[in-house]
Amino acid sequence: MKKVFVMLSLGLLVAGTSFAQDAPVKERKARTERSGREGGRKENITPEQKAEKRAQMLTKKxxxxxxxxxxxxxxxxxxxxxxxxxxxxxxxxxPGNQQQREAMKAKHEQWNAEFQKILTKEQYAQYQNDQKARASRFEGKGGHKGHKMKNRAQKAEQKS
Incomplete structure (x- = not known):
């Protein structure tokens, strides 16, 4: 009787594990296909399209x-x-010329000043809050070299 019971339980165990292995396998698309881009490269958008897209986003926001x-x-x-x-x-x-970097920073400051003239005080305050929130979101990730160095310095200060 014990032998029959052991044999039946072994048979059920083998049958159960064989059915568990028959789950359908999904085919995974290549990374470039999943992102919707051809060849994994960014789409070439004209400056006019960039400006239009950015203006629409800011209008909504x-x-x-x-x-x-x-x-x-x-x-x-x-x-x-x-x-x-x-x-x-x-x-x-x-690449990486310090003069070019400084020139780009100066241009950015100029654009920011012009942008501030366009918006009302309330809109610009909201824009600044959004920029601060965005910066804080990326602060710990070390995206730019300068941020990474700043974070290392901050961590060293906290430890001491």
């Missing part, structure tokens, strides 16, 4: 008026064109 939207679109079109020219110049020269 900060409830811009039509006049503000046109000014923002013009500002971002200018910015996108200057960045494209800057990247072409940077690629021609040695």
């Amino acid at each position: 900060y409830n811009l008026t039509q006049a503000q939207q046109e000014k923002v679109k013009a500002l971002y079109l200018q910015q996108a064109q200057e960045r494209t020219a800057f990247k072409a110049q940077r690629d021609a020269n040695a």
